[in-house]
Amino acid sequence: MNALFRVITLLLVSIGTCFAHPGTIHITFISPNPDDQDFWGITHNFARASAKDLNIDLDIVYSATNRYAYLKNVRQACASIDKPDYLVAVFHRAIAEDILFIAEECQIPIFMVNAGIPKEDKATIGNIRENYKFFIGHMAPSEHFAGYLLGKQLIKSARDKSLSDTIEIVGISGRRDGPEALARNEGLKQAAREQNVLLHQIVFADWSGDKAGKQAAELIKRYPNVSIIWAASDHMSINVKNTIDRVGSSDKVITGGIDWTKDGINAVRSGLLEASVGGHFAELGFTMVLLYDHYHGIDFISEYPSTIYSEMHLLSRENIAQHYDFITNQDWEKVDFTRFSKAFNPDIKQYDSSFDNLNQ
Incomplete structure (x- = not known):
């Protein structure tokens, strides 16, 4: 990794403070696209509904499609005076390790979503919490x-x-x-x-x-x-x-x-x-649940020691009627996201983020 990049990152990190929002959880998500992009609009709104139920202050930062502009936003979030308790980001090729390095240097737990670890980076990134101890979790679709x-x-x-x-x-x-x-x-x-x-x-x-x-x-x-x-x-x-x-x-x-x-x-x-x-639009929303529990002392690593692969489902003319209203209405406010949390529900033995459980 570029030595100059490391120096700049450390200088930026030193500007910030180590204090999170008192009384609430502050999470920043660095999104690769704005709300008006169909998939990401659904993803953001689903996560906002989840964060609201869990009393999470969710800040979504929109990035340009250029991966280096994305990296700049990650760096700025970590260097912020109002530094988040957790950072959520998306892996990109050529900057995957840079993203984790920034979180490591500013000691902010980071949870990666929506994309797998690029093949060329798997060996050096290693397993969750192995080479990068602040890389606490990873959820990706079965692409x-x-x-x-x-x-x-x-x-x-x-x-x-x-x-x-x-x-x-x-x-x-x-x-x-x-x-x-x-x-x-x-x-x-x-x-x-x-x-x-x-x-x-x-x-x-x-x-x-x-x-x-x-x-x-x-x-x-x-x-x-x-x-x-x-x-x-x-x-x-x-x-x-x-x-x-x-x-x-x-x-x-x-x-x-x-x-x-x-x-x-x-x-x-x-x-x-x-x-x-x-179905993978739900990843960011369920990440809110996992991070809420983690913040309250319930570590999901015992159940998910490696990448969590979200389920993907087929909608065709044969089954579209069964799920159409729920998916297209997108009235996520009707979903009680606290029912997925172990902190709210101590009797839960295993997380269930399946689409069938969501659509109840």
């Missing part, structure tokens, strides 16, 4: 499984619709440096291998709907017999579907996405998309 689940469902749908004798697929993914996008891609590849279908190519659209739509048009030209365009997000998938309709391929090409955005779920219900995989 590989999400990509696999979507790919398998799209292949099934293509076969059910008899779109082609030979199923051909192309994929449109997120960022090249995003561990979540790369893991979803691997899931698609596994589904294609298992189902013995032809996966031509996976391209990267940087999570941009407009770029995904343009790429879809080029891919349909390049592979005229393609019957599935797999997309790594609902937002991109909807734009892909618009392109499919515009070029006159709606009777032979299908698509689906990941994230369970409101638009994505409505698109599944209306038949525009074949499926959406999601």
